[in-house]
Amino acid sequence: MAGEFFSGGEKMDQLLKEMSDRVLEKGELEVGFPEGTPTYENGTSVPMVAAIHEFGAPRAHIPKRPIFAPMIKDRSDEWVIVLTEYLKASDFSSAISLDGLGEVMRADLQLSIQSVIAPPLSPVTLMLRKMKRLDQSLRVTMRTVREARAKVKAGEDYSEESTKPLEDTKHMIQNVIYTVK
DSSP, X not given: OTTXXXXXXXXXXXXXXXXXXXXXXXXXXXXXXXXXXXXOTTOOOHHHHXXXXXXXXXXXXXXXXXXXXXXXXXXXXXXXXXXXXXXXXXXXXXXXXXXXXXXXXXHHHHHHHHHOOOSOOOHHHHHHHHHHHHOTTOOOOHHHHHHHHHHHHXXXXXXXXXXXXXXXXXXXXXXXXEEEO
């Protein structure tokens, strides 16, 4: 398959149909933060945090920082080719092929998380990062958010904090997993 290029949905659909007829066992691949993903230290659900970033939470003043939609848009055509290669190389074993594709998609999702640079973090979020850096036992609550707002309003400096979104604890990126069923 290397070196072959397909354009147009009909050719790809036909190729996938022909290949699927040769696959003996069915399989399912989940990539991201499925049930059982470790929570943050404070018990917060990683899937919930990922969903908030994907779609935003306007009432909480959290803008969209999508990780799944851009990845799917940019990489889904490539995944078809990768899966095709794995199927051919594994004598059409869905378990082996989906495991290989899972590794690729896991890396793609981690790269997507790393690639988020906008919209910029708010001054309050940066102040919260500073507060957590200075007190690693600090839990973010409404009280600490109000405290961070007051510190920002008073002009307290937070310029040493990283302005990169989605990297505060690195918990999300470290817990991207995939499962093959």
